[in-house]
Amino acid sequence: MAIIIIGGGVVGLSVAYGLLKQGKDVVVLDGADDDFRASRGNFGLVWVQGKGENAPHYAVWSRRSSELWTDFADDLLKETGVDVSFSKIGGVDYFIDEVELAERIKSLNSLRDALNDDYPFEVLDHDELKKRVPEIGSKVVGGVYSPMDGHVNPLSLLRALSIAVRNAGGTIMTGVRVVDTQAKDRDFSAVLADGTRIVGEGLVLAAGLGAVGLGKKLGFQVPIRPQQGQVLITEKLPFFLHYPSGTLRQVNEGGVQIGASKAEIGLDDVEDIATSAGLAQHAIDVFPHLGKAKLVRSWAALRIMSPDGLPIYQRSPKVLGAAFMTCHSGITLAAAHARLMPDWILERNTAPDVSQFSEGRFRV
Amino acid sequence: MHPDFDIIIIGAGPAGMSAAIEAAKHGASVCILDEQASGGGQIYRNVSNSKQDQVDILGKDYLAGRQYVDGLRHDRILHRAGVTVWKVDKAGTVVFSDAGRAEQIRGRHIILASGAMERAVPLPGWTLPGVLTAGAAQILMKSGSIVTRDAVLVGSGPLLYLVATQLLAAGAAPKALVETQTRRDLIAALPHLAKALRDWKQLFKGVRMIAALKWAGVPRFKAASDIAIEGEENAEAVRFRAGGKDHCIDTNIVLLHQGVVPNTQISRSLGLEHHYDHTQRCFHPVIDEFGQASHPMFSIAGDGAGIGGAKVAALSGRICALNALARIKKISGGERDKRVRRLETSKRTELSIRPFLDTLYPPPQSVLLPQDETIICRCEEVTAGDIRRYAKLGCKGPNQTKSFGRSGMGPCQGRFCGLTVTEILAAETGETQDAVGSYRIRAPLKPVTLAELAALAETNEKEAAE
Amino acid sequence: MFESFDKSDPGRTLSFTYAGKSISAKPGMSVAAALLTHGVTAFRGTPVSGAARGPFCMMGACYDCLVLIDGVTVQACLTPVHEGLVVERVPITSEDA
Numbered sequence: 001m002a003i004i005i006i007g008g009g010v011v012g013l014s015v016a017y018g019l020l021k022q023g024k025d026v027v028v029l030d031g032a033d034d035d036f037r038a039s040r041g042n043f044g045l046v047w048v049q050g051k052g053e054n055a056p057h058y059a060v061w062s063r064r065s066s067e068l069w070t071d072f073a074d075d076l077l078k079e080t081g082v083d084v085s086f087s088k089i090g091g092v093d094y095f096i097d098e099v100e101l102a103e104r105i106k107s108l109n110s111l112r113d114a115l116n117d118d119y120p121f122e123v124l125d126h127d128e129l130k131k132r133v134p135e136i137g138s139k140v141v142g143g144v145y146s147p148m149d150g151h152v153n154p155l156s157l158l159r160a161l162s163i164a165v166r167n168a169g170g171t172i173m174t175g176v177r178v179v180d181t182q183a184k185d186r187d188f189s190a191v192l193a194d195g196t197r198i199v200g201e202g203l204v205l206a207a208g209l210g211a212v213g214l215g216k217k218l219g220f221q222v223p224i225r226p227q228q229g230q231v232l233i234t235e236k237l238p239f240f241l242h243y244p245s246g247t248l249r250q251v252n253e254g255g256v257q258i259g260a261s262k263a264e265i266g267l268d269d270v271e272d273i274a275t276s277a278g279l280a281q282h283a284i285d286v287f288p289h290l291g292k293a294k295l296v297r298s299w300a301a302l303r304i305m306s307p308d309g310l311p312i313y314q315r316s317p318k319v320l321g322a323a324f325m326t327c328h329s330g331i332t333l334a335a336a337h338a339r340l341m342p343d344w345i346l347e348r349n350t351a352p353d354v355s356q357f358s359e360g361r362f363r364v
Numbered sequence: 365m366h367p368d369f370d371i372i373i374i375g376a377g378p379a380g381m382s383a384a385i386e387a388a389k390h391g392a393s394v395c396i397l398d399e400q401a402s403g404g405g406q407i408y409r410n411v412s413n414s415k416q417d418q419v420d421i422l423g424k425d426y427l428a429g430r431q432y433v434d435g436l437r438h439d440r441i442l443h444r445a446g447v448t449v450w451k452v453d454k455a456g457t458v459v460f461s462d463a464g465r466a467e468q469i470r471g472r473h474i475i476l477a478s479g480a481m482e483r484a485v486p487l488p489g490w491t492l493p494g495v496l497t498a499g500a501a502q503i504l505m506k507s508g509s510i511v512t513r514d515a516v517l518v519g520s521g522p523l524l525y526l527v528a529t530q531l532l533a534a535g536a537a538p539k540a541l542v543e544t545q546t547r548r549d550l551i552a553a554l555p556h557l558a559k560a561l562r563d564w565k566q567l568f569k570g571v572r573m574i575a576a577l578k579w580a581g582v583p584r585f586k587a588a589s590d591i592a593i594e595g596e597e598n599a600e601a602v603r604f605r606a607g608g609k610d611h612c613i614d615t616n617i618v619l620l621h622q623g624v625v626p627n628t629q630i631s632r633s634l635g636l637e638h639h640y641d642h643t644q645r646c647f648h649p650v651i652d653e654f655g656q657a658s659h660p661m662f663s664i665a666g667d668g669a670g671i672g673g674a675k676v677a678a679l680s681g682r683i684c685a686l687n688a689l690a691r692i693k694k695i696s697g698g699e700r701d702k703r704v705r706r707l708e709t710s711k712r713t714e715l716s717i718r719p720f721l722d723t724l725y726p727p728p729q730s731v732l733l734p735q736d737e738t739i740i741c742r743c744e745e746v747t748a749g750d751i752r753r754y755a756k757l758g759c760k761g762p763n764q765t766k767s768f769g770r771s772g773m774g775p776c777q778g779r780f781c782g783l784t785v786t787e788i789l790a791a792e793t794g795e796t797q798d799a800v801g802s803y804r805i806r807a808p809l810k811p812v813t814l815a816e817l818a819a820l821a822e823t824n825e826k827e828a829a830e
Numbered sequence: 831m832f833e834s835f836d837k838s839d840p841g842r843t844l845s846f847t848y849a850g851k852s853i854s855a856k857p858g859m860s861v862a863a864a865l866l867t868h869g870v871t872a873f874r875g876t877p878v879s880g881a882a883r884g885p886f887c888m889m890g891a892c893y894d895c896l897v898l899i900d901g902v903t904v905q906a907c908l909t910p911v912h913e914g915l916v917v918e919r920v921p922i923t924s925e926d927a
Contacts, residue, residue, distance in 0.1 A: 008758075033761020033801055040767045159768045162757050174758035235775060235811060235903060236877040236923045253770070254877055254923040258814075271806055273451065273459060273468070277821035280814040291815035292901040296775050299806055399890055399908065406889055413858065415838055464902075481891050491894075493871035493884035500888035503907075508863035509836035509856075534835050597882050598871055616831065616871075627891070742886075742894060745878045775893035810890075813902055 002027045002171070003345070004190050004200035006178050006214065007207035009039035010154070010330040011337060013161035013172075015204055015345065018338035020168035022346065027171040027198055029178055029190060036209050036226070036269060039158050039330065041301020043231060043259045044251065045244060046332045047091065048148035049121055053107045056114040057356045058310050062329070063148055065336035072335035073152070079167055082160035084152050085252035091149025092129070092243040094286045096139045104144055121146040135240055137288040143245075151244035153252050154331050161334075173198070178207075181214060186321040204345055205324045208304045209267070219318025221359045224326055226302035228265055230275045232258040232283070234293040241287075248283060256290060258283045262303075271300040303328040307362055313344065313354040324359075369395040369442070371688050372458050372471030374449050374630060377405020378674045379666025380477035381432035383681035383688075388440040390689050395442045395469060397449055397460055403433040405479055406499065407674045410507040418509055421534045425674075426506075432678070451807035452476075452630055456661050459807075459820070466816040473661060473688040476631055476649075477681060480624035480667035483646070483727055484780040485519060486734040489593030490620060491742055498527045498621035511536035512617045516602045518591060519621040520545040520725040525573040527619065532580050540613050541577065542604055544622075544728045546587040553724035560720035562713055585611065589730065593618050622727040626668045629777060632805040634659065640797035643722045644671055645732065646783055647802060654704060655684035663687050671722075672715055679711040732787045740788075741781035743774020751785055755792035762786055762803050775811050778803040832866040846915035848897075855911045862888065862895045862906035873897055873906060877923045896920050 003019055005012045008030025016026040031037075048066050052059030066088070073086035095101035105123055112119040122145045129143045130136055165172055180191040181203065188203040205211050205218060215222035236254030250256050261275045276298050284291045304326050306312050311327035323345050327333055336352075344351035371387045373380045376398035384396045396403075404411045408429025419427055436443045444462065451459040456471045482497040489495065498517060504510040513536040517524050520543050528538050560567055577584065585606040594601045603612045625646035628638060637650040637658035648670040655663040663684035666677035683704050690700040734740060736749030746769050754768045762778075762785045765771055771785055772778030778785075782803050789800045808817075836856060843854045848865060855864035862885045865873065872882035873895050885895040888907045895906040898918040906917070 030758070033763050034804065040763070155767045155770075159754075159757070162768075166757070172758050174764075175760040232814075232817075234814065238921050238923050272453075273457075273807075273817075273820055276807070277817050277819075280818040281821045283814055284818050291813060291818070293814055294775070294811035294903055295808055295814055295817055296811050297773065297777070297806065298808065401910065415836070417835060417837060421835070481889065482887065491881065491883065491886075493873075493882050496885060497887050500885065503888040504832065504863055504866070505835075508859045508867075509834055510832050510863055510867055511835055513831040513833055536833065536835075742883075742892065745876060745881070775896070776891060779891050811893075811903075 001025070001199065001201040003202040003204060004029065004188055004198055005204045005206055006190060007205070007210065008172055008174065009037060009206070009208055010158055010161065010334055011208070011325055011327065012204070012206035013158070013165055014330070014334040014337035015206060015325065015341055016165045016170050017161055017168065018342040019345065020165065020170050022342045024342070024346070025169070026165070027173065027200060028165065029176050029192070029198065030172060030174045031177060031210065032175055036267065036302050038208055038301055038304060038328070040155070041229070041231065041299055042154050042331055043257065044151050044154040044249070044331060045091070045246065046086070046088065046150040046152055047246065047329070049091065049093065049144060049146035050104060050107065050246070053111065055308070055310055056111060059111055059115065059119070061336065062332055065333045066148055066150065068335035068339050069150065072338060076160040076164055080160045080163040082156055082163060084156040084160050086150060086152040088150030090145055090147040090243060091151070091245055092133065092143045092145045093245050094136065094140050094143045094248070096141060096285045098141050101142050108144065120148065133243065135287050135289060137285060139285045145243070149244065151249050152331060157331065157334065178214060181218060183218070183319045183322060188321065202321045202345065203323070205322070206326070208326065209302060211324065211326060215324060218322045218324070219316040220314055220324045221362065222324070223307055223359065223362050224304050224312070226267055227305040227328070228263040228268060228300050229260040229303055230271050230279065230298060230300045231260055232276055232279050232295050232298045234290065235296050237293055248286060255296065256283070256293065267302065269300045269302055271298045311357050312359055313341070313357045314359045366470070367456065367472045368469045369393045369471045370692050370694065371473050371475060371685070372397065372456070372469060373475045373477055374452070374458065375405065375477035375479055375666070375668070376400070376403040376436070376443065376445070377407060377477060377479045377666060377677060378429065378432060379479070379668070379677035379681035380405070380475070381436055381681065382678040383475050383477060383665050383685040384441050385432065385435040385438070386682040386685035387689060388438045390694050391440070392689055392692065392694050393440050395444060395471065396436065397444045397447050397458065399446065399448055401446050403436050403443060403445070404429050406503065408432065409503055414506070415509070418506065421505060421530050423530070448810050449630070450809045450812050452634060454634060454659060454661055461812055461816055464813065464816060466812065466820050468820065472692045473663065475663045475665055475684045475688055476668055477665045478627045478630055478668045480671060481627045481779060483622045483625045484740070484784055485620040485622050485731055486738050486740045486748070486784055487591050487593060487620070487731070488738055489595065489599065491739055492593055492595050492599045493597065494595070494599035494616050495593055495618045495620065498523055498619040501619045502527050502530065505530060505534065512619065514539045514615055515617040515619050516540050516542060516613050516615040517619045517621065518542045518602060521621055521623045522570060522721060522725070523624070524621045525570065525577065527621070528582065529573045529576050532576060532582070537580055538582055539615055540583040540585065542585050542588045542591060542602060542606070544588055545725050549724055549726055553720050556720035556723055560717040562716040566717050591730070622731050623725060624667065624671055625783065626670060627779070628668065629779065629805050629809050631657065631662070631664060631668070632802060633807065633809060634662065636662065638802070641670065643719060645727055653708065654687035654700070655680055656687055660691065672718060675714045676711055679707050679714065683707050683711070732784070733791055734784065740784045741771035741774065743776050744770040746771040746781070748784070748788055751788045752792055755789055760789065760793055760795070761801050762789065765789065766803060772803045777805060777809065834867055844911065844913040846911050846913070846917060848917045849919050857911070859911050860907050861897060861909045861911055861915070861917055864911050865906065874920045875922050880922060
């Protein structure tokens with residue numbers, strides 16, 4: 001019998017791919033074309049620097065995944081022929097505000113202290129940064145380089161995972177809506193909108209914002225909320241930007257992607273002028289020549305946020321064999337989800353210790 | 365932001381212009397936005413500046429556009445020419461660029477009159493330089509006094525004959541017409557003939573055009589299939605099968621046409637309801653008898669709501685204006701109903717020929733569902749076969765194939781591949797076109813520079829401070 | 831071949847440059863129309879495969895006639911010519927460079 005994975009985004013497919021590698025059968029249940037899909041709207045970073053301030057275990061987890069990424073991308077290429085354009089030459093965050101830069105440095109220093117100095121980054125002033133990235137504008141006061149960071153084409157990743165899961169014998173049902181789940185002694189069934197029942201020996205809830213409706217019955221709290229992020233992308237430009245940053249990166253096809261805003265406005269994924277104008281201004285502040293670049297597309301997508309912004313990995317306290325996974329950084333964590341989390345789902349001794357990411361941390 | 369105008373109209377073709385004139389007549393303040401330097405839309409393009417030799421070639425019907433362009437000169441109508449609208453929102457804000465500067469205005473009601481565009485004709489070789497749409501050739505005549513000599517026209521529909529006869533009149537006879545409509549299409553169209561005869565003048569025009577081509581000795585190949593355009597850096601020849609024989613005609617200019625379809629980019633970006641029209645083989649926005657769309661802020665006039673031609677567009681523009689006027693309480697509901705009823709009668713007569721034409725000149729299956737190797741997304745160079753492969757990977761909708769293979773992500777925003785992707789996915793999944801759906805369209809509707817966009821941050825800040 | 835049938839006022843022409851070459855045109859023409867009459871049908875190579883492209887729809891919908899003016903890519907079919915206008919080809923970008 002298969003493990004049922006509810007959610008065919010990057011999180012669900014990464015875990016499905018990993019489970020198949022462990023010799024497990026999977027059936028992935030994926031929603032409609034116009035569902036909220038973070039996997040289609042994200043920025044494409046494999047990012048470590050700055051993550052996990054006050055939560056070093058998250059910094060460690062992100063970095064562990066980032067270190068697995070090269071191998072993970074190679075495997076996907078071998079198995080699917082899809083190059084996900086993973087690059088890890090390090091990332092640079094650009095600052096146009098002295099105060100923000102100082103705050104970042106403080107936060108990185110405290111992370112480095114918490115991690116016994118094993119947390120490489122370099123602070124660069126304007127001139128040093130200009131040597132590495134000559135296109136920066138005069139407003140840039142400095143930046144932080146870290147070799148831990150990289151980026152990937154997230155849509156190629158989605159396609160590669162989809163092919164990899166099928167090639168490995170997994171089933172992906174698309175265009176289906178799960179309306180109910182039932183569980184008894186590790187016998188699971190997912191009931192689809194058309195009445196079809198999908199049965200399995202385990203269940204992973206990786207449905208992003210869709211987990212809210214299904215999670216309670218399975219014994220999860222699902223304390224998540226949508227957080228809107230908007231992204232811009234320019235026409236394809238000659239290559240100039242080798243280092244990705246948290247807000248600017250040139251994708252492998254040539255467009256410069258600009259992100260990412262944060263807005264707490266509920267289930268609203270409509271882009272607005274004020275936000276996109278602010279993003280455009282930021283891009284021009286960092287790289288003035290982008291003022292003449294044409295914006296071709298913009299979009300808004302919804303991040304899946306937990307109260308502290310960290311992932312949630314929770315085995316059901318109520319239903320044996322059911323697990324809940326959610327995060328807003330499914331690209332960075334894809335390698336860890338594929339390589340490490342299957343053991344956790346299968347309740348093996350070799351599972352990574354993710355107890356700090358359980359829902360227990362939100363109990364008052 | 366307070367409303368700057370009672371009514372904002374997007375598009376200055378026959379629908380938009382007549383809507384503006386009707387609205388202004390009843391006391392509304394109107395802003396009409398259009399991409400071209402002068403009013404007219406594609407059908408009456410450049411009509412106010414046309415010279416005698418252009419009028420001689422383009423004919424009387426073209427000249428009819430002047431009355432509308434003249435009508436735009438009105439105290440209450442602000443015509444913003446040469447501007448590109450790139451975002452519209454549900455609060456009635458319209459964002460556009462004028463000579464590299466972005467502006468925002470707000471209206472109490474918005475009439476979308478962005479017209480039609482030619483249906484994509486994805487054939488092997490259709491992306492080669494020297495391959496244009498038939499409409500493009502007509503635009504060259506209208507706005508540049510330029511003819512395409514020795515062109516081969518490929519496809520079907522009234523515009524194919526119109527452009528061919530106009531080229532003939534300009535002394536640049538086309539080399540040949542390669543037409544795709546079949547005898548079966550004719551048989552299917554016959555039941556609609558009686559109704560079409562209500563507009564016998566229009567039918568007669570068609571017959572006269574075809575006779576003129578025959579008289580001039582322009583070869584016409586009917587029921588052509590297996591059409592491919594060949595060439596390396598430019599079109600060199602059109603190859604096809606007709607009458608049981610293979611043909612190859614050398615030419616450097618190929619003009620494609622398979623009818624026109626509504627340009628629904630704005631209505632889609634607003635998330636308005638659309639439905640698939642099986643006769644016209646395209647999506648129409650859902651509107652009521654007054655042109656009212658599925659959101660109270662918007663009416664949709666002209667070919668953008670379904671293909672009816674210039675006269676229908678002008679009538680529907682007036683109907684939408686009356687609807688808008690009633691919505692903003694410039695006229696009563698009763699007055700609207702009374703006036704619309706009269707316009708509706710004329711509109712019905714003008715529409716009587718459509719079912720006949722739509723059935724007689726359908727896009728062939730080879731265009732709706734191109735062969736695997738044919739590029740369907742010109743911008744990102746995605747083939748029909750790619751879309752079929754993604755369908756096999758489980759993609760059930762255009763937004764999934766878009767994220768898998770980039771179709772629709774280029775600067776044209778899916779204008780030329782959207783319908784094809786929907787048709788292919790419908791065929792592959794066995795679902796209806798409505799169930800498959802269409803691309804999610806977002807701002808910018810047309811690319812703008814980051815500097816233009818960034819400049820709006822300041823205006824927004826100013827407003828927030830006020 | 832794209833030919834002008836405008837017999838009026840043959841003296842009223844202006845000139846602009848495209849890829850360094852001088853091109854003559856009538857006022858009111860679009861850059862695309864002017865280039866076509868000079869036998870230029872391929873305006874650019876696509877950023878995906880480098881394939882040659884030129885005007886297709888002439889109404890601002892297809893984005894195949896892109897050219898570079900003052901460092902900005904614009905649609906040649908929507909851009910009117912004026913005296914001294916400098917039009918360049920859009921630089922080629924290539925994937926995964």
